[in-house]
Amino acid sequence: MKIGIILGSTREGRVSPQVGEYIKQIGDKREDASFEIVDIxxxxxxxxxxxxxxxAWNDKINELDGYVFIVQEYNHGLSAALKNAIDSARQEWFNKAAGIVSYGSGGGIRAAEQVRTIMAEQSVATVRTHPAFNLFTDFENMSVFKPGAHMEKGVEDMLDELMLWSKAFKTIRP
Ligand SMILES: Cc1cc2nc3c(=O)[nH]c(=O)nc-3n(C[C@H](O)[C@H](O)[C@H](O)COP(=O)(O)O)c2cc1C
Structure with a gap:
């Protein structure tokens, strides 16, 4: 399985590369998938x-079997950059699975739930387990990502679910 870890933010000083790299390090321990950072x-x-x-964007979305969205909360929603990137492809997304990892002052929950709804319209099934990081407790000075060790289990569970569904969906794609 080829899984893309999609960084949802593009602003200068963003923290999404740190969060994406953390997910990749956990994913890289697996033998059932390869992980790559996909930077919008x-x-x-x-x-x-x-x-x-x-x-190039459409080709990248097409070649991946599944996705992990790194979602940050901007004004109680997902970033405009991520929404635009999602809208910029269509059938390349179809019949695949995704995990959502979010962060914000309240874990980025509101933005994450929006991504779930939006991906339903792109025929992407989002898995249940959703690791959510808090800007105040999982980041130093809200800028250096230092997640607690207990968060790793949630990421592993999310990836287990993602792999199960990604493999299942692969069997129904033409
Ligand atoms: C324009 C803007 C709006 C924001 N609104 C919220 C918000 O509504 N809720 C929240 O929890 N954090 C909010 N934040 C804080 C961001 O979640 C935080 O800065 C985070 O690091 C952004 O992700 P990034 O560093 O990858 O860009 C906002 C940040 C920006 C720049």
Missing amino acids: ADYNLPFLGTGPANQ
Whole structure:
């Protein structure tokens, strides 16, 4: 299984690369999947409708068997960059599974639940277990990611669920 860890934020000073790398380190211990960081910022996606569709983005989403979304909360919602990236592909997402990892002052729960709803419309099934990190307790100075050791189990559970569904969905894709 090829799993993409999608960084949802693009702003200067963002913490999503640290969170994504932490998930990748846990994923890399597995033998049933390979994990790669997929950074939206690398694709310079146009705002939907303002330029040609980004073929490289569509190809990347297409080649992956499953996803882990790194979701941060902006004004009680997901980032505009992540929403635009999700909207910028269509059938490339279909019939796949995803896990959600979020963070914010309240764990990024509101943004994460929005991603769940949005992905339902892209025919992506999001797994139940959802590791949520708190900006005040899992980050030093809200900028250096220092999750408690107890959080690792939740990430492993989320990846177990993601692998089960990713393998199942692979059997029904053309
Ligand atoms: C424009 C903006 C709005 C934000 N709104 C919220 C919010 O509603 N709830 C929350 O928990 N955190 C909020 N935050 C804090 C972010 O979750 C925090 O800065 C986080 O590190 C953002 O992710 P990033 O560093 O990967 O960009 C906001 C941050 C920004 C920049």
